[in-house]
Amino acid sequence: MCPYPRAARPLVSGVTVSLTMLSVFALVFMAGVDLDTELRVLQAAAKENEAFAIVESLTTEVGSRLAGSEAEARARAWAVKKLTALGFKNIRVESTSVPGWERGEEVARIVRPFPQNLAITALGGSVATPAGGLSAELLPFETLTDLQAAPAGALHGKIAFINQAMPKTQDGSGYGAVVAIRSQGPSVAAAKGAAAILIRSVGTDHHRFPHTGMLQYADESPKIPAAALSAPDADQLSRIFARKEKVFLHLELKPRMTGDKPTGNVIAEIPGRIHPEEIILLGAHLDSWDLGTGAVDDGAGVAIVTAAAKLILDHSPRPPARTIRVVLFGAEEVGLVGAKAYAKRHADELPRHIVALESDFGAGPVYRLSGHVPDRTWPILESLQKKYLARLMIVPGENHKAGGPDLYPLRPAKVPIIGLEQDGRDYFDLHHTADDTVDKINPHSLSQNVAAYATVAWWASEIGPRFRLKPEAAEKSSPTAGE
Ligand SMILES: [Zn+2]
Structure with missing residues (x-):
């Protein structure tokens, strides 16, 4: 797929096309692409993203998705179909099992x-x-x-x-x-x-x-x-x-235990153009509790990371330098079962995970950037916040704090983690209740999340392994802008 015509599609489908935006695109298409321009294009396009449609589809067509249940299996099938239709590559399910429990x-x-x-x-x-x-x-x-x-x-x-x-x-x-x-x-x-x-x-x-x-x-x-x-x-x-x-x-x-049941992680990628073996992981969890339809926990996260990757697929002027991998984890609620299986199965590859992010805190707006990275790396995140995230109303947070639960199993391998912390004041009103339904989600704040995730994913894919513990490897393999 050639990304260039797609990049222009949302603009020409809009009612008005401003000259300013056209000149932004002209800049992007020229050889001297700069990161700031690329990120401005992504952030502007996030306004029309399809995140809400994704969580609406999941919660309507599948509903609640208890770990190990037949409904969670339907959610995996839903995810494969959706990710395929959205145009991702290398889509697969990595299966494992979980002790079944029914209310x-x-x-x-x-x-x-x-x-x-x-x-x-x-x-x-x-x-x-x-x-x-x-x-x-x-x-x-x-x-x-x-x-x-x-x-x-x-x-x-x-x-x-x-x-x-x-x-x-x-x-x-x-x-x-x-x-x-x-x-x-x-x-x-x-x-x-x-x-x-x-x-x-x-x-x-x-x-x-x-x-x-x-x-x-x-x-x-x-x-x-x-x-x-x-x-x-x-x-x-x-x-x-x-x-x-x-x-x-x-x-x-x-309630009763129902024996070992299938679960699994659904994975989709945008292969990297320079270092496809290096991974930017965007995670969320596909399972939910059985009482509501799992809209804020974690349908919203599924929608945010999927829509952020889709934004890059459609609106970046070229493929990302490194692979952007969406991982929809299974059986998070009952003990991070999918996440532990991922860490085990991908152990050899974890040193090549440049950074990981997980969205698992509902649909409120992102207000703060935090990290779980080596101290010497933290200033890089501070500059990310200042240069590219402040305009999304995101303030600097702290190091050694971030990370969704599904990223805990990646910590022993020292995978750097970036946290886009959401305003969670409403989250625990709904969390794990029958009231966790899609009508509680504000599409506008979902779009701000998508802009933030797409920004960090694109930025990390271009900046490369400066996050890793061995800085000497960083300078060697980071592509320069326009590469
Ligand atoms: Zn959750």
């Missing part, structure tokens, strides 16, 4: 003092309650630390309840502060003799949607059933406890 019926009811139903959902990986459910006294704790401080055996036969609220923050740090109630709470309660655990949802909304998410059973404790309550239901319980009443609950959860 069943889930009911919680206050038996006394004030009989009523509660809105709950099982945590991912939870075992079921005994047949017929279990009825027991509920014991409240304000925090996980309080539960940890309870004497051994204090919860014998009872249901633990942790009512720890998550603070709302722009950068998502509130999540890190409380997520252990979900991941570790079940085994902490089990170690004290509890028969089950309920937690206040790890989320920031005030709607009656409980938030699911993975738990991690410790090997040394019995596995007990675990569920999250919506925030208003946790508040309701707290009002009842404030009346100095003992609370008895009936809990019935019927």
